């Protein structure tokens with residue numbers, strides 16, 4: 079979509095923004111940089127200089143983005159929270175820089191023992207006359223706080239007096255900028271180790287830390303942004319491999335996936351034929367929303383199998399789709415798939431099955447599992463699958479190499495409840511969602527998409543994609559149905575456009591979240607019902623797909 083070709087270096091910076099690391103991986107990357115000759119102090123100076131400048135732009139300058147500051151006065155008094163390690167060192171360099179820019183700076187440094195470099199910076203700051211306090215009670219009232227207590231070196235629960243100092247600071251309703259991680263969060267799991275800083279902004283240094291992308295961290299992280307300090311790609315590659323295992327889904331990754339532009343010469347069947355199987359007399363709306371999600375994918379042909387009694391309403395909402403009315407059970411679920419003559423399940427490019435089916439449609443799920451084309455299972459499709467045995471056994475292996483029952487891609491899209499029904503023996507998905515989804519994909523042989531505030535996707539080879547932004551506006555009945563349709567439609571187009579279907583799963587989840595964000599910006603977080611969301615999918619795409627000069 080983008081007509082500008084980035085230079086190799088730009089390309090690497092784009093890749094850097096997609097990488098996600100654990101604390102251990104960051105340590106190894108850092109060690110390589112230092113071993114290659116970069117002085118530790120020089121790197122700290124560079125990083126903290128970037129942080130100080132960013133703080134000024136966001137909070138302190140004349141034209142600071144006012145949304146970052148709720149109080150009418152521009153901040154002048156800045157409190158700097160200093161921990162014992164290099165996170166504290168970064169904070170002290172920021173303190174010195176802001177002091178020289180004319181701000182009133184106050185340091186809170188409660189630790190008796192500091193790392194060498196941190197100790198030197200503290201000594202210099204004090205020599206300049208910057209006041210320094212050991213007790214939180216003595217720290218004067220500030221308009222802005224910079225949190226350099228702990229970064230990726232934090233490994234144990236916080237104790238008093240630090241824990242109670244953090245609790246007091248959190249209650250002051252003063253904006254807090256956290257350096258690297260909000261102090262108190264575990265770098266990998268995002269778990270709160272006793273207590274943690276509730277940041278307004280987190281400036282993550284160099285590479286995204288996994289913990290910042292875990293649901294349980296979000297209320298502490300505030301707005302997160304990456305401070306890119308030019309980590310050489312070779313060092314990232316040396317530690318993580320050519321293709322990092324955990325990646326953030328970004329605009330750049332999605333735009334090389336979405337099937338645009340279309341080839342000039344094409345026809346409807348070349349642009350994918352999706353079969354949706356959804357709905358019941360009780361849940362007609364789910365079928366409509368899934369259909370509207372699929373419509374937004376641009377899929378060439380859309381067929382929708384629903385119980386016969388739903389056919390008129392589906393036709394009225396989706397006149398372009400082929401609505402296949404099926405015989406129904408007494409309860410109004412699909413009793414049997416009645417596809418048009420000369421058509422079987424393998425005539426399509428992809429199937430998405432589940433929204434609104436009810437559990438009475440279990441023979442249908444059994445039947446679609448036997449198809450040999452890509453399949454998305456959601457909602458009741460997952461509940462029925464869970465009743466067949468957990469974890470899915472035999473596995474839903476793609477290619478059948480592990481003796482699984484499927485020869486093509488299977489995508490499971492559970493929310494946390496459905497996930498726990500499907501994978502009851504897995505580590506609590508709330509504790510470490512990324513590990514849980516990775517393990518689920520390995521066990522089931524499927525691509526598993528675990529829904530949430532930060533949706534995570536894994537395949538059975540251990541690759542993980544995380545959708546890094548979303549909005550709680552999507553926490554609303556029906557928004558998952560929209561995702562299922564959108565994803566099915568994109569997967570159906572994957573073959574023609576020679577794009578790995580797994581990338582389409584990540585692209586669908588990202589696009590869905592971005593459409594939600596745009597809709598929430600225009601209509602508030604209360605204004606994003608699932609139907610409205612379907613209208614914002616193409617609106618979002620057209621806004622960001624303006625041709626570049």
Ligand SMILES: NC(=O)C1=CN([C@@H]2O[C@H](COP(=O)(O)OP(=O)(O)OC[C@H]3O[C@@H](n4cnc5c(N)ncnc54)[C@H](OP(=O)(O)O)[C@@H]3O)[C@@H](O)[C@H]2O)[C@@H](O)CC1
Nearest residue numbers: 108122162163164165228229230231232233234235236258
């Ligand atoms: N990577 C990079 O490229 C760059 C990294 N940089 C910066 O370095 C940061 C990492 O620095 P770091 O390794 O010194 O660790 P950090 O998080 O400051 O603190 C660990 C200290 O806390 C202590 N401690 C631990 N738990 C504790 C507890 N519960 N309660 C009390 N104490 C506890 C622990 O000591 P211990 O008691 O375990 O001996 C240790 O001394 C990183 O986040 C970034 O800001 C930039 O400067 C340049 C580029």
Ligand SMILES: Nc1ncnc2c1ncn2[C@@H]1O[C@H](COP(=O)(O)OP(=O)(O)O)[C@@H](O)[C@H]1O
Nearest residue numbers: 529530531548549550552553555556557558559
């Ligand atoms: N707090 C949240 N922040 C961001 N996205 C959310 C949040 N809660 C839910 N979502 C998203 O909304 C969708 C809800 O899907 P699901 O639970 O299947 O709903 P339904 O079955 O009613 O359609 C998922 O895509 C999920 O990631």
Ligand SMILES: [K+]
Nearest residue numbers: 225228257259
């Ligand atoms: K911090």
